Amino acid sequence: MKSASPGIERIFSWSAIDSKSRVVILVCTLLICTIPHSSGQETITGWGEAESWTDKDLNSAVIQGEIAWVFGDSGVVRFSQDSGATWQNHTSLGDANLISADSFGESIAVLSSEGVIYMKEGVDDEWGTIESSQTGINSIALTGDDSFVIVGNGGNIWQYIDETWWNRTTSFTENLHDIDFNGDEEGLAVGDAGTILATANGGATWDYRESPDEDATIISISYFNPYRMFAVSDSGQILYSTSPGGFEWQLREIESVGYNTTLATTLSSIDVVSSSRILFAGPDGYLGLSLDQGLNVERNILPAGVNTSFNDHAMFDYVSGIVVGDSGVILFTDRAGENEDIGFQIPDYNNFGEFVEYADDMLLSGFIATVKIVVFGILLGFTIGVLLAMLKTAPTSFKNILEKYSTNQIRGLGAFGLIIGLWLLYTGVTRFPKLQLEGLEYIFTPVGDPRGFAMFVLGLAIVVISIQFILADKKLSGRLFKVRPLNSLATVYTDFFRNTPLIVQFMFIHFGLRLGMRIQQLMEGTFGDPGIDGIDYFFYGDRTFLSAIFTLGLNSGAYQCETIRGAISAIPSGQMEAGRSIGLTYLGTMRLVIMPQAIRICIPPIGNEMVNLVLNSSLAMVIGYSELSRQGKLMIATTFQIFSAWGLVMISYFVVTWTLALLLRRLEETTRIPGLGISGGA
């Protein structure tokens, strides 16, 4: 450091801190920021992962009695006899991909991509093969033990009944993706361009149903009962009909995504398992569950490591079942995949660990809130303190101000001031009777009529001074010319703040003057609504915060002023003379010579004031600011752990003040100048 700048900014700047302290400050800040938010609850997946012994894509699943079957690419077949937990190999059914399956009673059927249907009419029966000689078939639905309907591209519909194929293709030729029957008569088929076809006679004839979205590619349908029919499109829409026969269809406005009509995720399958419970599956690891007919859809949490495209559910009942997906993934559940909240037992706060787990969040937010007002309070308080100390030590008297002017000018000013003063005095006094006070009660006029009282006092002061001006002689030797107006102002301020209790100041400023609210409104007018987070909210979102920093700052400033003034007086008057003698102005000398020395001298007592400010900040609880003490009270309100709660609060305060004290000690050391001031300290 060749030559440092002489201003006081050097004492409080980042560059004045040595590298060790910088590291400590940064690490502490980081630690505070990274304290994890504890949560009373944890949510885990409702699915278990089963080993499928294959990595082929599994396309469909079906339940036959107690047995679950899954079918996949290249004819892969697996079955499970324990609700999907463990799986066994089964002879492949052909080489083609098995794409769709359905069950009816004890009978199950599975469709291959080459149009071959494999059928198993009972648990103990063998697989039979039925050729359809159709291609582009997408889905199969059983309508009886040995009858079924298949649908496919181009609106292709074929009914197989009594070992005979019937072409039931209608005039609607959009690709059909899925078909589902409720019982043996009523069925629905869905496909591109919002196509919904309905049958009431087992698939012999099909009618068109008006679609709520002509552009939707309806990918999957589930016909639960005549009053509950649901379908999904590949773009995440949920279509539903509650009219028997599915005559009227609507798009669900999904509450959980802000009443949008789409889940904003691609879907591939829907499965309705009860009159209100719906399961959804889709690519990219999407599994969803609605407990209220699709109004609210909650995404399932998946077991760790699972992120595949899901293709089909198969449910034993409304809670237990399986879901299959690409790469051989089979998941099983006994709670319909619903996310499981754990840790919601009633905590035992007598257990200190559980108490801390509950309290540390509140403590942290209180800690941050306290640090917030303390930092701003200290900045404000110090600024006010320095300002007031400068005012108090300012030698500017009326004589200094006026000696440039001639006696006649001063007398003129006095006459003018006398008129103004008398007018103010008169106006003020004549307002008082309106207060209807009696006798001693007049001491309350400053509260009853602040403006009138201000006029009265100001008027009185101006009259007295004006009379002195009028009586001015050439030397301005009158007593009142020695009055230092800046000093008087500062004295009034400090006397007021030092002679009233801080707690009353808090309440008067916040509830009486409503300072926080006024500042907030001012800021809102300038910068707009603070919102609920972000930088705007930080600065003026909380009006108790504003009131608190102003009260703390104004109060602390009054005390710091005296300390700094003392330090200024401790600087030999020769320093001011020396500064002035090289031509610096008064303020220049203050800034460059006096203050840098004075601040160094008063670091220890100012540190006291700052620690006091931290401790006084606890009184901000009376105006509802959520700092540490208030959080302590709130903790007790819930936990009744009085000793522990106040203990934690006390430790937190100690951490703040002790850190502050350490920093100040450090500051004192790093700014110490050889031969300046008392060489105390470490």
Place this chain on the structure above:
Amino acid sequence: MADVVLSIRDLQKIYSGGVHAVKGVTFDVHEGESVAIIGSSGSGKSTVLRCINRLIEPTDGVIELRGEQINTPVADVNQVRSRIGMVFQSFELFSHLKVLDNITLGLRHVRRMSKSKAEEVALEVLERVDMLERVEAYPGNLSGGQKQRVAIARALAMKPEVILFDEPTSALDPELIGSVLKTIRGLADEGMTMVIVTHEINFARDVADRIVYLDHGKVAEEGPSSIINEPKTERLQKFLSSINEESV
């Protein structure tokens, strides 16, 4: 005769307590001249000196710097002071600043020099007072004589028209006085205009071109430095003999 730099006419100072410290002092200081003000304690020497750059406001009288009255309310006191250097009895170095910064402070903030230019000037004047080695020291680490030489350098750096010395050696240990006096003598030889309030009678005789003897707020005797050897007035004789008694 050379130009009058400083002219003091009928200077009066009554302190607010009613003490009449200076009762009509009149003298001139010419270009390149060094004037020593001597007198016993309480004779008003320091008051006169401080009135000159208005660290004390005179009650009455006229002070002119190069013919221009400076003790009026309209005169720019800061500008006047920057033209008059002052060296204090107790040095009054800015103890929070290093030697170099002590000197550059006025140059940068009053003369508005750039930092590098100010440091150039500062090093130059520090060389004149033989303090180049302690440029990076804080005043607290200097001896009294060194401090006073830095103070002289601080005054010199502003290129003043006159330098006022307020008992520059009174606060020094006897063995340190020499170096300071040598520095001041050097300045006198260079032709610097100076007003020196001092107790060092021998130094006044050697260095000063003119002696002003103050007694009870008035000029009791004024003349060339030879008046110390041949005092005309009884009071100066008395004063000189009392000093001689002390030193013997």
